[in-house]
Amino acid sequence: MLYIIVAFLSVLADQIIKWWTVSHIELYETTFNNPVLSLTHIRNNGAAWSILEGKMWFFIIVTLIALTILPYILYKNKDQTKWLTIGLSLIIGGTIGNFIDRVRLGYVVDMFQVEFFNFPIFNFADVSLVIGVVCIFIYILFFEDKKKEEI
Template identity: 60%
Template sequence: MIFVYLLLSAVIVGIDQWVKIWTVSTFELGESQSVISNIFSLTYIRNTGAAWSLLEGKMWFFTIVTVIAVIAVLYFLIKNLHGSKWFTVGLSLVLAGALGNFIDRVRLGYVVDMFQTDFINFPIFNVADMSLVIGVICIFIYIILDEKEKGK
């Protein structure tokens, strides 16, 4: 069963890396192309930090945090293989997001970001970032449902 969750993570990492390679080969650094006017654009940037460029240039920090996160996620995934799908799928998505951005940091020294929301001032993000956010949402849903079940 763990194979399914690791395959899910691997597919998302593959999509993330493919979109990043396509972005770098298609756009000049800083170039932007509107996809849906005033709503969504593709904009190629390099991010040496985390969201909102926090902790810019702290590669050692991101390396340590990612290694710890990957170990923790794998531990909880194995421990809860037969538990809630919300939790195991959430962990798989978090794993994919962490690895997708980690590959960039190790390979390039920065993370390639490309998705920009034009209707709101929000950081430019990538597939790995989306995977992380959706994974955390799934884990929160699991926690809420689990607490609700315990309350019965």
């Protein structure tokens, strides 16, 4: 149940932030500008760094496959360390958050812009995905071998 809550909260936060951005910031407008982070409302027709821009059918197919496989992997490993299970839950939540935009709007709403170095503008779903991947890397580096030794 914890994993469903984590994924749900990730999707909910992502969609609320995107709704607020679209409602309060004009397209391509930048607000809350400071040396660390600003909010810039953009539309992303691709994946990270706008790769494969305009290939929405590809993203929908890959997302549907991922949303079939990831919950299965989570279910099969539900008794593993929280690093793996929370990581998978965050990845599922981030995937669903961006999938909602792609299906509903035909693009993904991005808003967070890092100001102290050049980095693509991103959204909360992307943050969930990255944190989820980091959690899984921690699991692989520090916990996976211990499970194999126990077997």
